Amino acid sequence: MDSLSASIINTAVGLSQAQAQQAIQTQVLKTALNMQAAAAAALVQALPTPGLASSGSVGTLLNVYA
Numbered sequence: 001m002d003s004l005s006a007s008i009i010n011t012a013v014g015l016s017q018a019q020a021q022q023a024i025q026t027q028v029l030k031t032a033l034n035m036q037a038a039a040a041a042a043l044v045q046a047l048p049t050p051g052l053a054s055s056g057s058v059g060t061l062l063n064v065y066a
Helices: 003-046
Strands: none
8 A cells, every 4th residue: 555545544533533533523512511401490480480569650551471
């Protein structure tokens, strides 16, 4: 096998390994993002519902949640 063929094979193997490593890193990132999203949703759900306004001109006539 000449040096050019060996170089091409080594490059192909290196690229294949890099693609596999990148796929693993992407999956780890997605998992971390999903865990953070779940934690953020839990924090939002833990917030108490704000009380209704009982005086003043803002919030006493219409009760709307966005």
